Amino acid sequence: MATIDHFQYGWITPVLSYGLAVLGSFLGLLCAARAREAQTTGRRTWWISLAAWAIGGTAIWTMHFTAMLGFRVSGTQIRYNVPITVLSAVIAVAVVGIGLVIVGFGRVSWPRLIFGGLFAGLGVAGMHYLGMGAMRMRGRVDYTPSLVAASVLIAVVAATVAFWLAVNVRGSRAVTGAALVMGFAVSGMHYTGMAAMSVHAMPTAPAPSGANGSTLLLPIMLIVVFVAFVLFYALLASPTEDDRAASLYLADRAAERAAADRAAADRTGADRAAVRTGPDRPTGYPTNGAGPVPGRRSRYFG
CATH class of the missing domain: 1.20.5 (Single alpha-helices involved in coiled-coils or other helix-helix interfaces)
Known part of the structure; x- marks a missing residue:
């Protein structure tokens, strides 16, 4: 059994990944609030799409991959299959977007929330294990069924709570608090799923092929910055x-x-x-403005 280290860089990767989860959740909840206020189907679809990118792309997938950078297995290098990694990102955005459509279009009800949360939660869990399946190493990977079930349950509950927050939370303080809670839920799901993983070393296996984490880190960070910039601009440009x-x-x-x-x-x-058209006041002066009348004393000057 190979030794697994989830924190090879200390607390840098878990703290950074949690921060990304909170950022994505915060932006996604703001976009969901704009979707609730939208007056047309087109505007609502636009805001739901942005919310899906924020929650699915940044809060879930980017958090997942950033946390994976701290994952190390003794005796082997770790590489990533790029197409599968990209597919996991697409799945994360797609399932969150579909879940938001289920919950956000039409009358909000608990059956919609539960169905949307179940759909998105199972999709996010599938994305997580697909992303883990993209790893290539000299070893055989096994999973503990009870921890896998726990991670799936966390994903479903977290998605349901996230959708409830998306349709009910208002105000900057409430959105910030909700984003902090969602960050913990997403991180908890990830590390529970990672704890279910065990690796049996195979030293004689061929060297793994694919991209290493540092190669994928730069484009991922650029995408995160670009998406965050677009979301911030869209939120600032559109009044609430x-x-x-x-x-x-x-x-x-x-x-x-x-x-x-x-x-x-x-x-x-x-x-x-x-005042101009009112009766003349008696002043001792003739009305034609020619000056005082000789021999007449003014009422005002004696």
């Missing part, structure tokens, strides 16, 4: 329902203020006109 309500409120207040200013200006103009 609260933003629209606040803008409408400010516009109404500005209109009320302008109307009040116009009314005040009209009253001032009317008062001035009344």
Whole structure:
């Protein structure tokens, strides 16, 4: 039995992978909130697609692969089959997207949540073990059935809770807290599945072929940064329902203020006109403005 080390770089990989899970969950929940507010089917589909990329691509698959970089088996190098690795990423995004469509289109109900969570959870678990199956090494891989079942159960529960959060959570604080919880769930599913794995060394087997982790790390990080940038831009460029309500409120207040200013200006103009056209005050001066009348004393100057 070969010795397995899940943390060959210490706590760097688990902390980094958890951070990615939280980031993807946070962005995905924000996109799901925009999908709930969307007024058209096209806009809702757009936001659900972005949420699937965030949760399935960043929170789940990228977290999974980043954590795999800390995985080491004594006596053998580890390589990755690139097509299978890419396929696992596509599956992660696809099953989350389909699950969000099941939950997000139509009236939200517990049967929809449970069915969507079951579908996505089984898909995410399949993605996880497919990604592990992409590893190539000098050894035979076996799994402990009880831990495999536990990881699948965690995946289903986590997906169901994630979908419930996606359709119910509102506000930045609630979304942040939900993302932290989802990060723990995704990481727990991954490391439970990894704990189910055992490797029987085969020193005489051919050297493994494929890409090493460091070769795949750079394109993965570039993809993560690009996706995060696109999601942040989309979220900032599209106002929320609260933003629209606040803008409408400010516009109404500005209109009320302008109307009040116009009314005040009209009253001032009317008062001035009344003063100009009112009865002349007695001043001791003739009305033609020629000056004081000789011999007449002014009422005001004695």
